[in-house]
Amino acid sequence: MTTLKGKVALVTGSTSGIGRAIALSLAGEGADVVLNGFGEDEAIEGLKGEMAKAGAGRVLFDGANLTQPDAIGAMIRRIEREAGAIDVLVNNAGIQHTAVVQDFPTDRWDAIIALNLSACFHTIHHALPGMLDRGWGRIVNVASVHGLVASTRKAAYVAAKHGLVGLTKVVALETAETGVTCNAIGPGWVLTPLVQAQIDRRAKEENIPVAQAEHDLLAEKQPSKAFVTPEQLGALAVFLCGDAARQIRGQTLVVDGGWTAQ
Numbered sequence: 001m002t003t004l005k006g007k008v009a010l011v012t013g014s015t016s017g018i019g020r021a022i023a024l025s026l027a028g029e030g031a032d033v034v035l036n037g038f039g040e041d042e043a044i045e046g047l048k049g050e051m052a053k054a055g056a057g058r059v060l061f062d063g064a065n066l067t068q069p070d071a072i073g074a075m076i077r078r079i080e081r082e083a084g085a086i087d088v089l090v091n092n093a094g095i096q097h098t099a100v101v102q103d104f105p106t107d108r109w110d111a112i113i114a115l116n117l118s119a120c121f122h123t124i125h126h127a128l129p130g131m132l133d134r135g136w137g138r139i140v141n142v143a144s145v146h147g148l149v150a151s152t153r154k155a156a157y158v159a160a161k162h163g164l165v166g167l168t169k170v171v172a173l174e175t176a177e178t179g180v181t182c183n184a185i186g187p188g189w190v191l192t193p194l195v196q197a198q199i200d201r202r203a204k205e206e207n208i209p210v211a212q213a214e215h216d217l218l219a220e221k222q223p224s225k226a227f228v229t230p231e232q233l234g235a236l237a238v239f240l241c242g243d244a245a246r247q248i249r250g251q252t253l254v255v256d257g258g259w260t261a262q
């Protein structure tokens, strides 16, 4: 399948986890893929090779730190210069920090809001004009179940993801009569480095084996007791890029093993 052949897709935070899987899925549809995120040079070269093998047209990498608005503008201008205008924008880069609100460090609050929310505004702000000019575009924001419901110890993350769900709706309304759509994906637990860190911390704090902490984490929130896979989210992103999804606008599609059905 090459449904995205000739389209340029930027996936933020695609050197790991969910972003990597979404980039691979878009590569599988023939898109030109722009990777972003942190990582060792060698790992990034390897990743570029994986994208090409999966079917990507051109593959670029830009290591912009997305907590810096100026770096976001510079990255988008560079992509437009070197790859052409962005057709598919996947706002995926995100970080987590857990602490009760009275102990939540201000610098962690600022960093989470900057990356998980404000960076999504800045990328959309810069990429949308090109999409509107060409009459086609797809914006996919990787939110979370935490864009719809809350958990303790995640004040910044829950606030940022709720904000991202709101931003998604506004952009969808402002583009409703155009060929550009904007939606969000709301995953439950996905076993990536971001969640592994939470499992490891839980095991340490409760003095239990890691396997027990993993089981408890799932059992507490996710009725299926199975992790969502990054590949399932990649397939959903591809679906949102297709014609069948043209009238899905402003939605948060949850993939959460039943978490928010409770």
Ligand code: NAD
Pocket: 012, 013, 014, 015, 016, 017, 018, 019, 036, 037, 038, 039, 064, 065, 066, 067, 092, 093, 094, 095, 115, 116, 142, 143, 144, 145, 186, 187, 188, 189, 190, 191, 192, 193, 194, 195
């Ligand atoms: P991950 O830690 O595996 O990957 C995060 C990516 O973001 C990496 O590529 C990292 O280099 C990049 N990144 C971090 N800081 C950055 C910065 N300042 N600038 C640019 N890139 C930066 O995490 P993941 O679990 O794959 O999470 C991806 C997204 O999915 C996040 O937005 C997260 O909130 C969301 N999400 C994850 C889960 C889950 O269970 N893992 C659930 C719901 C939502």
